[in-house]
Amino acid sequence: MELKYVVIIANGGKSQAPAIAKEINDYLALHGIVTQVYITKDCEENIPLSIRTDLVVSVGGDGTVLYCARLVQNLGIPILAVNLGTFGYITEIGCHEWKSVFEDIFGDRERLSRRLMLRVSVIRKGLKVYQATGLNEAVVSSAGISKVVKLDLSINNTFAGTFRSDGLIIATPTGSTGYSLAAGGPIIDSEMSALIITPICPFTLSNRPLVLGSSEMITINVVEGQRTELMLTVDGQQTFDLEEGDDVIVEKSRSRILLVASNVRNYTEIIRAKLNWTGELHA
Numbered sequence: 001m002e003l004k005y006v007v008i009i010a011n012g013g014k015s016q017a018p019a020i021a022k023e024i025n026d027y028l029a030l031h032g033i034v035t036q037v038y039i040t041k042d043c044e045e046n047i048p049l050s051i052r053t054d055l056v057v058s059v060g061g062d063g064t065v066l067y068c069a070r071l072v073q074n075l076g077i078p079i080l081a082v083n084l085g086t087f088g089y090i091t092e093i094g095c096h097e098w099k100s101v102f103e104d105i106f107g108d109r110e111r112l113s114r115r116l117m118l119r120v121s122v123i124r125k126g127l128k129v130y131q132a133t134g135l136n137e138a139v140v141s142s143a144g145i146s147k148v149v150k151l152d153l154s155i156n157n158t159f160a161g162t163f164r165s166d167g168l169i170i171a172t173p174t175g176s177t178g179y180s181l182a183a184g185g186p187i188i189d190s191e192m193s194a195l196i197i198t199p200i201c202p203f204t205l206s207n208r209p210l211v212l213g214s215s216e217m218i219t220i221n222v223v224e225g226q227r228t229e230l231m232l233t234v235d236g237q238q239t240f241d242l243e244e245g246d247d248v249i250v251e252k253s254r255s256r257i258l259l260v261a262s263n264v265r266n267y268t269e270i271i272r273a274k275l276n277w278t279g280e281l282h283a
């Protein structure tokens, strides 16, 4: 990958982020690369990225990568994610490993992981009233806790059933290790082209997670007569208040997110380490 112009986006909520961003900035300047650094205060900030950007460096945790993914969608700009967060599933590159990843980039030895994003729209009385994209998942749920919601699910316009639960998660392969996993969903290979439907605490125990080929169109209808307010949450960062009668439509996005992969550990090693698959009692 040829690097001429790199944008560094550091999560201002992390105390070490400005210093690491400066270190990366100085290192790239020594290599004659033009850079621009943004220290962001929240994930609402809109950074207008130029199409001549060759790479975005995300300095933060998984949440910062989710934010950067929204900024680069449709632009085909790869993300190099340096982990300053806690777990680091999506942020594979540790804060002491980024130099060796740049060396690989300079030597054309980098590997890009291609990740599916989902596109979600809300249709109200025939009109599209909201649209968003996400790298992890879209969640339709009660706006409060401990209230059952009733949702009708259709797959490619075929009615698939009524779900009474705390909500439904539609996750991408990247999101399979996030909220969906905590709700009992499967882990699927991060580069697959699939969507997972995972009910959150289903009232009917026969409701199970479902993995679909991502060419499917998933529709969640907010049926009339709910006992609580409902909301849509995308990647834990974008929210929208739903009304009875709304259709939430989830499809795969046309564009893929390109993540620069770690050169010291692969996906299997990340899962093994993070999920503590040691076979020991404390695992």
Ligand SMILES: NC(=O)c1ccc[n+]([C@@H]2O[C@H](COP(=O)([O-])OP(=O)(O)OC[C@H]3O[C@@H](n4cnc5c(N)ncnc54)[C@H](O)[C@@H]3O)[C@@H](O)[C@H]2O)c1
Pocket: 061, 062, 063, 064, 066, 085, 086, 087, 088, 089, 090, 136, 137, 174, 175, 176, 177, 178, 179, 180, 182, 234, 235, 236, 237
């Ligand atoms: N019960 C849960 O596990 C739960 C509940 C709500 C949201 N989440 C996840 O949090 C994400 C938002 O992340 P954030 O950092 O902005 O919020 P946050 O700061 O609240 O972090 C939530 C945690 O989820 C982890 N996470 C995020 N994406 C992940 C992924 N793809 N695989 C494994 N772990 C992942 C993060 O590392 C962090 O530890 C949501 O997209 C959702 O997947 C998880």
Ligand SMILES: Nc1ncnc2c1ncn2[C@@H]1O[C@H](COP(=O)(O)OP(=O)(O)OP(=O)(O)O)[C@@H](O)[C@H]1O
Pocket: 009, 010, 011, 012, 013, 040, 041, 042, 043, 060, 061, 062, 063, 064, 065, 067, 084, 085, 086, 087, 088, 089, 091, 236, 237
């Ligand atoms: N660019 C950003 N600037 C500021 N805040 C952000 C940005 N992107 C995400 N956030 C918010 O910052 C919070 C934490 O961010 P982040 O996920 O990067 O760190 P973390 O939670 O410590 O790491 P991890 O998610 O890996 O555990 C999240 O609530 C997220 O919504």
